[in-house]
Amino acid sequence: QVQLVESGGGLVQAGGSLRLSCAASGSIFRINGVNWYRQAPGKQRELVAAIFDGGDTYYTNSVKGRFTGSKDNAKNTVYLQMNSLKPEDTAVYYCNIFWPGGASSWGQGTQVTVSS
Numbered sequence: 001q002v003q004l005v006e007s008g009g010g011l012v013q014a015g016g017s018l019r020l021s022c023a024a025s026g027s028i029f030r031i032n033g034v035n036w037y038r039q040a041p042g043k044q045r046e047l048v049a050a051i052f053d054g055g056d057t058y059y060t061n062s063v064k065g066r067f068t069g070s071k072d073n074a075k076n077t078v079y080l081q082m083n084s085l086k087p088e089d090t091a092v093y094y095c096n097i098f099w100p101g102g103a104s105s106w107g108q109g110t111q112v113t114v115s116s
Contacts, residue, residue, distance in 0.1 A: 001103070001105060002024050002025050002026040002028075002097070002105045003024070003025040003105065004022050004023065004024055004025075004095055004097060004105050004106060004107040004108075005022070005023045005025075005107065005108065006020060006021065006022050006023075006093070006094070006095055006107035006108055006109060006110040007020070007021045007023070007110060008020040008021045008110060009092075009093065009110030009111045009112045009113075010111075010112070010113070011113045011114075011115065012085055012112075012113070012114055012115070013114070013115050014085060014086055014087055014114055014115065014116050015084060015085065016085050016114070017081070017082060017083045017084075017085065018082050018085065018112060019079055019080070019081050019082070020036070020079065020080040020082065020093055020095070020110060020112075021077055021078075021079055022034070022077065022078045022079070022080075022095035022097070022107050023075070023076060023077045024076040024077065024078075024097065024105070025076075026076065027073075027076060028071060028073060028076050028077075028078065028097060029073050030099065030100070031053060031071075031097050031098065031099050032052065032053055032098050032099055032100055033050060033051055033052040033053055033097075033098060034050070034051045034069060034071060034078045034095060034096065034097050034098075035047060035049070035050050035095070035096040035097075035098070036048045036049040036050075036067075036069060036080045036093060036094070036095055036096070037093070037094045037096060038089075038091035038092065038093045038094070038112075039091055039092050039094070040090060040091040040092075043091075045094070046060065046091075047060065048060055048063055048067065048080075048093070049063065049067055049069045049080060050069075051069035051070070051071065051078075057069065062088070063082075063089070066082065066083050066084045066085075067080060067081065067082050067083070068080070068081045068083075069081075078095060078097065080093070080095070082112070085112075085114045086114060087114045087115065087116045088114075089112060089114050090112060090113050090114050091111075091112060092109040092110065092111050092112075093109065093110050093111075093112055094106060094107055094108075094109045095107040
């Protein structure tokens with residue numbers, strides 16, 4: 001099973017930017033897509049973004065226009081660019097890559113903290 005390692009989280013002031021990375025131990029060339037989730041303390045895990053291999057994307061309303069997902073097949077890495085961050089974006093962020101047939105892998109999570 002492909003392992004995913006996340007990085008890029010941290011502490012940033014409101015209005016700032018972060019880019020989360022999710023590096024895979026194997027090829028991501030044939031993936032079906034990538035989901036990015038987040039979980040804030042005391043809240044349920046929330047789907048933030050989905051980027052499908054055919055080019056379709058989904059962003060939850062609260063991040064539309066601010067977050068952008070992408071992938072680099074050559075580096076076996078997917079990214080979530082987060083701009084104009086708000087305190088309510090504070091959460092642990094998880095990447096989830098899924099392949100044809102239903103297989104999927106999860107990252108370990110990375111903490112994003114946005115101060116006001």
